[in-house]
Amino acid sequence: MTRSNWTRPLAALLLLSAALAAPAIQAQTLLNVSYDPTRELYEDYNAAFAKQWKAKTGKALTVKQSHGGSGKQARTIIDGLPADVATLALGYDIDALVTQGKLLPANWQSRLPHNSSPYTSTVVFVVRKGNPKKIKDWGDLVKPGVSVITPNPKTSGGARWNYLAAYAWALAQPGGNDATAQAFIGKLYKNVPVLDTGARGSTTTFAQRGIGDVAISWENEAFLMLDELGRDKLEIVVPSISILAEPPVAVVDKVALRRGTADLARAYLEYLYSKEAQEIIAKHHYRPRDSEVAAKYASVFPKIKLVTIADFGGWAKAQKQHFGDGGVFDKIYSP
Amino acid sequence: MRICRFGQSLLAAAVIAPLSMAQAQQPTIVDLLQRLEQQEQAIKVLERKLELKEEADATAAKSAGQVKASERGFSLQSADGKNQIKLRGVLHVDGRHMISDEVDLPDSFQVTRARPIVEGTVGGIYDFRFTPDFGQDRTVIQDAYVTGRFAPSFAVTAGKFKSPVGLERLQSATDIRFIARAFPTSLAPNRDIGFKFEGNVLDDRLNYALAFVNGSNDGGSSEAFADVDVTSDKEYVARLFAHPFAASDSFGLRGLGFGVAGTYTEHTGTAALPFLPAFRTPAQATFFRYRGGTTPTLADGERTRLAPQFYYYAGRFGLLGEYTEVSQDVSRVATTGLRSDTIDTTAWQLAASFFLTGEEASYRGYKPNSSFSVENGTWGAFELTARYQELEIDDLAFAGGADSFADPDASARKATSYGIGLNWYLSQNLKWVLNYERTSFEGGAAGGADRDDEEAVLTRVAVGF
Numbered sequence: 001m002t003r004s005n006w007t008r009p010l011a012a013l014l015l016l017s018a019a020l021a022a023p024a025i026q027a028q029t030l031l032n033v034s035y036d037p038t039r040e041l042y043e044d045y046n047a048a049f050a051k052q053w054k055a056k057t058g059k060a061l062t063v064k065q066s067h068g069g070s071g072k073q074a075r076t077i078i079d080g081l082p083a084d085v086a087t088l089a090l091g092y093d094i095d096a097l098v099t100q101g102k103l104l105p106a107n108w109q110s111r112l113p114h115n116s117s118p119y120t121s122t123v124v125f126v127v128r129k130g131n132p133k134k135i136k137d138w139g140d141l142v143k144p145g146v147s148v149i150t151p152n153p154k155t156s157g158g159a160r161w162n163y164l165a166a167y168a169w170a171l172a173q174p175g176g177n178d179a180t181a182q183a184f185i186g187k188l189y190k191n192v193p194v195l196d197t198g199a200r201g202s203t204t205t206f207a208q209r210g211i212g213d214v215a216i217s218w219e220n221e222a223f224l225m226l227d228e229l230g231r232d233k234l235e236i237v238v239p240s241i242s243i244l245a246e247p248p249v250a251v252v253d254k255v256a257l258r259r260g261t262a263d264l265a266r267a268y269l270e271y272l273y274s275k276e277a278q279e280i281i282a283k284h285h286y287r288p289r290d291s292e293v294a295a296k297y298a299s300v301f302p303k304i305k306l307v308t309i310a311d312f313g314g315w316a317k318a319q320k321q322h323f324g325d326g327g328v329f330d331k332i333y334s335p
Numbered sequence: 336m337r338i339c340r341f342g343q344s345l346l347a348a349a350v351i352a353p354l355s356m357a358q359a360q361q362p363t364i365v366d367l368l369q370r371l372e373q374q375e376q377a378i379k380v381l382e383r384k385l386e387l388k389e390e391a392d393a394t395a396a397k398s399a400g401q402v403k404a405s406e407r408g409f410s411l412q413s414a415d416g417k418n419q420i421k422l423r424g425v426l427h428v429d430g431r432h433m434i435s436d437e438v439d440l441p442d443s444f445q446v447t448r449a450r451p452i453v454e455g456t457v458g459g460i461y462d463f464r465f466t467p468d469f470g471q472d473r474t475v476i477q478d479a480y481v482t483g484r485f486a487p488s489f490a491v492t493a494g495k496f497k498s499p500v501g502l503e504r505l506q507s508a509t510d511i512r513f514i515a516r517a518f519p520t521s522l523a524p525n526r527d528i529g530f531k532f533e534g535n536v537l538d539d540r541l542n543y544a545l546a547f548v549n550g551s552n553d554g555g556s557s558e559a560f561a562d563v564d565v566t567s568d569k570e571y572v573a574r575l576f577a578h579p580f581a582a583s584d585s586f587g588l589r590g591l592g593f594g595v596a597g598t599y600t601e602h603t604g605t606a607a608l609p610f611l612p613a614f615r616t617p618a619q620a621t622f623f624r625y626r627g628g629t630t631p632t633l634a635d636g637e638r639t640r641l642a643p644q645f646y647y648y649a650g651r652f653g654l655l656g657e658y659t660e661v662s663q664d665v666s667r668v669a670t671t672g673l674r675s676d677t678i679d680t681t682a683w684q685l686a687a688s689f690f691l692t693g694e695e696a697s698y699r700g701y702k703p704n705s706s707f708s709v710e711n712g713t714w715g716a717f718e719l720t721a722r723y724q725e726l727e728i729d730d731l732a733f734a735g736g737a738d739s740f741a742d743p744d745a746s747a748r749k750a751t752s753y754g755i756g757l758n759w760y761l762s763q764n765l766k767w768v769l770n771y772e773r774t775s776f777e778g779g780a781a782g783g784a785d786r787d788d789e790e791a792v793l794t795r796v797a798v799g800f
Binding site: 147193194196197201205209210211212 | 376379380382383384387391
């Protein structure tokens with residue numbers, strides 16, 4: 001029996017199929033899963049990065065964005081959303097991708113400068129123009145008749161920063177301790193009529209729906225509210241004490257390796273530390289890490305006494321004590 | 336009666352004090368405005384909470400899987416639709432009544448097809464299908480394949496699938512208009528195992544398919560060899576099918592499709608596996624086979640097929656036609672030594688259908704305007720069908736007397752058949768088919784006489800979902 005030579009035609013068919021599929025491989029996409037208020041930032045950043053990526057590699061790039069409460073976004077990635085990069089509100093939410101999703105290594109935070117936080121922010125108050133309720137500091141938020149807007153710390157990273165900043169103020173008061181701080185937090189949340197799932201939702205509630213007397217807000221979100229609604233309608237009040245928020249960024253290794261985007265994802269995050277990106281960051285009212293850019297925009301950002309997450313023993317401890325099931329927030333708040 | 340001054344004072348105080356208190360309790364404009372603002376805020380809060388609840392419900396709905404049950408089967412699907420699994424099925428129960436007593440075939444009923452079908456999609460791109468068949472008292476895996484749909488113009492299939500050749504063969508068993516597929520389908524391969532590349536190009540007006548498979552007999556499937564190829568010879572398959580007027584405004588042109596398919600292989604059979612077909616009538620009587628026995632006719636060399644084909648559907652009317660030619664190298668150990676030759680077999684059919692009840696005819700699927708319902712007084716859909724077909728085997732097959740490749744006293748050299756039918760679609764999923772088929776022959780009887788004509792009434796109850 002003579003064997004017919006079918007390997008050459010098979011090889012030809014395979015080459016033909018590769019040629020037909022090749023154009024589909026050329027165009028690249030990246031999915032950036034981020035926290036709620038960074039929409040405008042990444043719209044501008046993505047355009048800048050795509051332009052320089054095309055100039056550097058010749059490849060077109062489309063970056064897709066997903067935004068929502070930081071905790072919710074982390075859960076969505078763990079449940080399978082194929083995020084190439086995660087740019088969330090706090091380190092704990094990215095740690096969850098490690099412990100619960102096994103999506104990236106435990107040393108992720110050391111892979112990029114400044115603990116993988118290309119910028120910082122803090123927490124301030126936004127009040128109606130003229131400050132009719134005379135809000136000056138955290139203590140004014142628990143007065144009767146004051147309605148406070150802040151998101152749900154169970155889902156929102158920004159809300160957790162807000163909560164910890166309030167807690168830090170309570171601890172710093174004369175005679176302040178955990179008991180008095182928890183009592184203060186309890187009174188504060190009694191004045192919260194609506195709990196949005198994320199910071200952008202709270203912005204909508206306060207600025208567009210006109211609900212509440214004061215919004216506890218990301219600093220960048222506060223500036224955005226003034227820019228969009230008008231400085232004749234709202235004003236920023238800087239509290240006496242706040243918290244240094246360090247939103248981190250990370251490549252989601254398991255997804256990036258599977259999609260073949262590991263190098264691209266790494267370059268995408270590294271570019272956040274470039275001068276061009278730091279300018280974009282500052283223009284969107286985030287506090288840049290680059291010292292030159294920070295000096296250029298120093299007058300924009302108020303000087304505030306800031307605590308850090310280290311003052312709470314780190315995120316793992318803070319999450320467990322305050323925001324985990326059965327934590328302080330569960331004890332002091334009931335819908 | 337004089338009221339003392341003290342009493343007057345008391346009286347005045349009793350009247351004035353409540354009035355003053357009432358005035359003091361009356362809300363001021365500022366109070367009222369504050370209360371109004373509080374009410375407005377309360378309403379806004381309620382509205383916002385409702386808005387957030389609706390957003391949360393919408394988000395939850397997006398991530399929830401869906402279970403569906405419909406006339407298309409049962410399915411479980413992810414919220415984004417990219418992952419799904421479907422359970423479908425086909426059940427055909429056939430009946431045969433032979434009108435012609437001369438033909439030695441019993442009247443009978445049989446379950447021709449009993450196929451649970453499991454199919455689905457993974458990741459929005461990869462389709463799979465698994466179809467076991469328990470009909471005719473046997474278990475066969477009809478389909479077992481995975482298709483990667485990488486682009487509308489490019490899909491790759493691996494596994495066991497219908498070889499892309501015969502037009503009627505490629506039509507689903509639930510959509511064919513007659514109980515028995517026609518003679519050209521007897522020359523085209525059925526299922527085979529291998530790889531297939533296909534796609535739609537030119538704005539979906541042209542479909543191409545290229546396949547590289549083990550190589551099935553005429554009308555046969557790879558399970559004839561227990562789904563395992565016994566030779567290294569493979570078959571190349573190519574098909575082009577065009578719908579040049581698919582987007583035309585002209586009603587009369589839109590339903591025209593035509594194309595051509597071809598296959599090529601080299602096969603060498605053995606006594607155990609000759610790699611040669613037998614042909615049957617619509618009533619399933621075998622009217623042609625190559626010689627068997629101790630010196631059987633074997634496939635020995637090239638086999639090529641060419642199959643031009645077309646269909647046309649316009650409104651209620653449908654027409655399907657195909658011509659298939661097979662050129663097969665054969666050999667047989669004869670009394671004079673090894674005989675070899677090339678046998679050409681041709682077949683063609685023209686089948687028409689017409690919906691009496693106004694439904695639109697099509698190659699794929701049908702949707703009756705009503706279902707049969709005694710309660711509602713509706714009858715479902717009725718369709719008339721008619722078909723003419725021929726199959727002719729090369730005279731060379733019968734030349735050589737006792738050394739011929741086929742016995743002219745047992746195998747006919749030509750079969751001509753016409754059939755008429757009525758299809759009653761009781762619902763989207765249930766139809767009843769009635770066919771009358773008459774087949775006449777040239778040759779196939781002792782002394783070179785013509786085999787007796789065959790007349791049969793065939794019926795089928797078909798369930799498909």
